[in-house]
Amino acid sequence: MIIELNQNIMDSNDSRAEEIRGILAKNRVVMINIISSPGSGKTSLLEQTLEKLGAHFKLGIIEGDVNTNRDARRLERFGLPITAVNTRGACHLNSTIILKALGKLPLDNLDCIIIENVGNLVCPSEFDLGEHAKIAVSSVPEGDDKPQKYPMLFRQAKCLVLNKIDLLPYVPFDRQVFYRDIDNLNPKLPVIETSCTTGEGVDSWIEWIKGFITNQPRRLNQIDEGFSNFRRPERSR
Amino acid sequence: MHEFSIAWNIVEIITKAVEDNRLIRVDTITVEAGELRQIVPESLEMAFDALKTEGDRSEEIKNCRLKLVIIPQVVSCNDCECEFYPEDLCYLCPQCGSINTTVTEGEGLIIKSIEGETAE
Numbered sequence: 001m002i003i004e005l006n007q008n009i010m011d012s013n014d015s016r017a018e019e020i021r022g023i024l025a026k027n028r029v030v031m032i033n034i035i036s037s038p039g040s041g042k043t044s045l046l047e048q049t050l051e052k053l054g055a056h057f058k059l060g061i062i063e064g065d066v067n068t069n070r071d072a073r074r075l076e077r078f079g080l081p082i083t084a085v086n087t088r089g090a091c092h093l094n095s096t097i098i099l100k101a102l103g104k105l106p107l108d109n110l111d112c113i114i115i116e117n118v119g120n121l122v123c124p125s126e127f128d129l130g131e132h133a134k135i136a137v138s139s140v141p142e143g144d145d146k147p148q149k150y151p152m153l154f155r156q157a158k159c160l161v162l163n164k165i166d167l168l169p170y171v172p173f174d175r176q177v178f179y180r181d182i183d184n185l186n187p188k189l190p191v192i193e194t195s196c197t198t199g200e201g202v203d204s205w206i207e208w209i210k211g212f213i214t215n216q217p218r219r220l221n222q223i224d225e226g227f228s229n230f231r232r233p234e235r236s237r
Numbered sequence: 238m239h240e241f242s243i244a245w246n247i248v249e250i251i252t253k254a255v256e257d258n259r260l261i262r263v264d265t266i267t268v269e270a271g272e273l274r275q276i277v278p279e280s281l282e283m284a285f286d287a288l289k290t291e292g293d294r295s296e297e298i299k300n301c302r303l304k305l306v307i308i309p310q311v312v313s314c315n316d317c318e319c320e321f322y323p324e325d326l327c328y329l330c331p332q333c334g335s336i337n338t339t340v341t342e343g344e345g346l347i348i349k350s351i352e353g354e355t356a357e
C-alpha cells in the first residue's frame with residue numbers, strides 16, 4: 001500500500017525555530033545570522049561590529065565553530081556575553097543548538113544577538129534558526145561567481161556584505177558580473193562593500209544593521225547612562 | 238553535507254510512520270526536493286543507506302529504497318500574474334520586468350509518500 005505523508009522533512013528543525021522566535025519576541029531581542037564561506041571575514045566583521053555597535057545596543061554573540069573556540073576567543077576582549085557552540089564536525093548550525101545557546105545568554109538584558117555560522121555557503125541556508133535576518137558575506141578573492149553558484153543563500157539574505165574590497169586591485173573580480181547576477185537573483189538585496197582590514201565601508205554596514213535592529217517591531221532596551229551592567233568594549237591596543 | 242541531516246530526519250519520520258501505520262515492511266519512500274535546495278542525489282542516497290541500517294534502527298526500513306524527485310522552480314509575477322522559470326537564475330519577470338516576484342514551487346523539501354506492507 002501507498003501512504004501519502006506530505007510531511008516537511010525539516011519539521012523538527014522548523015518547529016524549534018518557531019519556539020526560538022517566541023523566546024526572542026518575549027524578550028524583545030533581534031537575532032541575526034551571519035553566513036559565508038570559510039575565511040570570508042565573518043569574525044573580522046564581527047570584531048568591527050562589536051566595536052562600533054556595542055555603544056548603541058546591548059549585544060550578545062553565538063559563535064559557531066566546527067571544532068574549536070578560536071573565533072570566540074578572538075571576541076572575548078569586547079567583554080560581551082558570548083556563547084561558543086561546536087557542531088562537532090557538522091557543516092551548519094541548527095535550531096536545537098541555538099535553543100540551547102540562548103539559555104546561556106542574558107536574554108532579558110539584550111537588544112540583539114549575532115550568530116556567526118559555520119563557514120559554508122550551502123548547508124547553513126537550509127536551517128531556519130528562528131533569526132530575523134540572514135546576512136551573507138562574500139569576499140573579493142572568492143571570485144565574482146558565488147551568487148550564481150550558491151543562489152539559495154543570496155536569495156534568502158536580507159543584506160549582502162562584499163568584504164575584502166582592498167584586494168580588488170590584485171585579484172580578478174568583475175564587479176559588473178557580480179552585481180548583474182545579484183540584481184537578477186534578488187533585486188531588492190542591499191549590498192555593502194567593506195574592507196575589515198582598512199575599515200572602508202564598515203560604517204555603512206553599521207548604519208544598515210542599526211536601522212535593521214531599530215525597525216524591528218519591538219521595544220528596545222536602549223542603553224542609557226545609568227545602565228550599570230554594560231561594560232564598554234576594552235581595546236587590546 | 239546537509240544531506241546527512243536531511244537523511245537523518247527522513248529516517249526519523251519513516252520510523253514513526255512505520256509505528257503509526259503498523260507496517261511490517263517499507264519498500265520505497267518518495268522524497269520531493271525543490272531545485273533550489275541544492276541536494277546532491279548521490280550524497281542523500283548514501284547518507285540514507287548508511288542511516289537506515291544503523292544498529293538500533295527497526296528491521297522494517299532496512300531494505301527501503303529512497304526515490305528522489307527534483308521539483309523545478311516556478312516563479313510567479315505579483316504584478317502581471319504570469320508564471321515563469323527563472324532562466325539563468327533571473328527572477329525578474331520576463332514579461333513586464335517587475336522585481337515583485339514570488340517563488341511558488343521548487344523550494345520545498347517533503348516526504349511525499351511511503352510504500353510498504355501492513356500486518357494484515
Ligand SMILES: Nc1nc2c(ncn2[C@@H]2O[C@H](COP(=O)(O)OP(=O)(O)OP(=O)(O)O)[C@@H](O)[C@H]2O)c(=O)[nH]1
Nearest residue numbers: 037038039040041042043044119163164195196197
Ligand atoms: N585583505 C583583507 N583580509 C581580510 C579582510 N577581512 C578579513 N580578512 C582576513 O581574512 C582571514 C579570514 O578572516 P576571518 O574573519 O577569520 O574569516 P571567517 O569568515 O570568520 O572564517 P571562518 O570562521 O574560518 O569561516 C583573516 O586572515 C583576516 O585577517 C579584508 O577586508 N581584507
Ligand SMILES: [Mg+2]
Nearest residue numbers: 042043071116
Ligand atoms: Mg570566523
Ligand SMILES: [Zn+2]
Nearest residue numbers: 314317330333
Ligand atoms: Zn510581470
